[in-house]
Amino acid sequence: xxxxxxxxxxxxxxxxxxxxxxxxxxxxxxxxxxxxxxxxxxxxxxxxxxxxxxxxxxxxxxxxxxxxxxxxxxxxxxxxxxxxxxxxxxxxxxxxxxxxxxxxxxxxxxxxxxxxxxxxxxxxxxxxxxxxxxxxxxxxxxxxxxxxxxxxxxxxxxxxxxxxxxxxxxxxxxxxxxxxxxxxxxxxxxxxxxxxxxxxxxxxxxxxxxxxxxxxxxxxxxx
Numbered sequence: 468x469x470x471x472x473x474x475x476x477x478x479x480x481x482x483x484x485x486x487x488x489x490x491x492x493x494x495x496x497x498x499x500x501x502x503x504x505x506x507x508x509x510x511x512x513x514x515x516x517x518x519x520x521x522x523x524x525x526x527x528x529x530x531x532x533x534x535x536x537x538x539x540x541x542x543x544x545x546x547x548x549x550x551x552x553x554x555x556x557x558x559x560x561x562x563x564x565x566x567x568x569x570x571x572x573x574x575x576x577x578x579x580x581x582x583x584x585x586x587x588x589x590x591x592x593x594x595x596x597x598x599x600x601x602x603x604x605x606x607x608x609x610x611x612x613x614x615x616x617x618x619x620x621x622x623x624x625x626x627x628x629x630x631x632x633x634x635x636x637x638x639x640x641x642x643x644x645x646x647x648x649x650x651x652x653x654x655x656x657x658x659x660x661x662x663x664x665x666x667x668x669x670x671x672x673x674x675x676x677x678x679x680x681x682x683x684x685x686x687x688x689x690x
Contacts, residue, residue: 473553536607
């Protein structure tokens with residue numbers, strides 16, 4: 468029981484470290500907001516909350532139930548595989564050595580070597596099992612057709628929209644700002660009337676925002 472508990476704790480820790488390094492190593496387009504200006508506190512927070520990442524993404528999807536189901540499956544499988552691998556490393560080190568210090572060193576060596584060379588092959592071998600489990604999930608939560616962006620109620624389809632390169636830049640745009648920009652920099656021709664909409668938008672955390680505010684009462688379809 469002690470080995471399993473330690474294995475789960477180490478698996479969670481390694482998965483968190485993996486999430487942080489993955490975010491930092493992503494391309495500028497795919498890099499999350501926190502990784503653009505990383506700090507130790509942000510990295511620790513992301514590493515500790517990696518398990519919530521798929522469910523946060525699900526909140527921004529038009530198929531929330533499907534994303535949650537596949538997110539739960541992905542997180543469970545990832546944690547189970549890591550836990551099993553770490554348990555094998557701990558068991559092997561205890562079998563090879565009686566000295567605690569040597570056991571710890573052996574575990575570290577096995578983890579480094581295993582994650583570098585064995586885990587990719589293990590994930591490849593588990594792909595058929597992944598497909599078998601994913602199939603019923605796909606049947607229960609079928610993929611909907613891609614949403615037509617011309618039918619979305621967002622600023623770009625509103626007749627009050629105006630182009631703002633400073634605001635709408637995907638990577639460094641003002642939509643990621645921690646405070647509300649000047650009205651002239653917003654992609655809206657009626658910033659006076661929509662001031663409360665923008666205030667609420669910029670009070671939300673940048674990492675959970677969409678490109679434009681949602682549910683604007685002043686939205687009018689562009690003709």
